[in-house]
Amino acid sequence: MKYFILFGPPGAGKGTQATAMTEKYNLRHISTGELLRKEIAAGTELGLKAKALIDAGSLVPDEIVEGMIESEFRSARDIAGFLLDGFPRNTAQAEDLDAMLAKAGEEVTATVSLMIPDETIKERIRHRASIEGRADDANDETISNRIATYHEKTEPLIGYYRNSGKYNEIDGLGTIEEVRSKIFGLMDKF
Ligand code: ADP
Secondary structure (H helix, E strand, O other): OEEEEEEOOOOOOHHHHHHHHHHHHOEEEEEHHHHHHHHHHHOOHHHHHHHHHHHOOOOOOHHHHHHHHHHHHHHOOOOOEEEEEOOOOOHHHHHHHHHHHHHOOOOOOEEEEEEOOHHHHHHHHHHHHHHHOOHHHOOHHHHHHHHHHHHHHHOHHHHHHHHOOOEEEEEOOOOHHHHHHHHHHHHOOO
């Protein structure tokens, strides 16, 4: 099995590119953000707990997202691998993922990191708010907190995956098609 990590700040275009990547390489897309939004929409206890944290621009507890990831790993059939989007989001999650995969004799194949500057993050999220209607996209304070959370908790993963030789960065500026063809050029190697 292949385990690709789609990495990047909020608004980098991970969701947009994920569909094309999963289709071309027969991967299962696992977006922890989407899974959490489903729980919120279904009004579950987990969803309720997650909503307050998501609206504050914070991360939800590691156990919650890791439980979701494990159950997605277990239920997948007839695929070449997984595309993890929004996970791992801090060093503890990255270490837990490595342990989870090691138990199954597997490992992370590569990270595909889409990079955009902070100013672009805000522009893109504001634009998305008018299309998708996500509560965490509509509030300026939430957006600023998400960017701060990204720099503080998630960005250190760049060093983590660089150290293991699994970090690959792509410029996330440019048209959707331009970014997509760069991603394909990279993924063809794995
Ligand atoms: P974006 O990439 O635009 O920030 P996501 O849909 O990936 O959006 O995530 C939305 C929110 O869900 C995050 O701001 C965070 O609160 C929560 N979340 C998603 N994935 C994780 C994770 N792996 N660990 C903790 N919280 C997460």
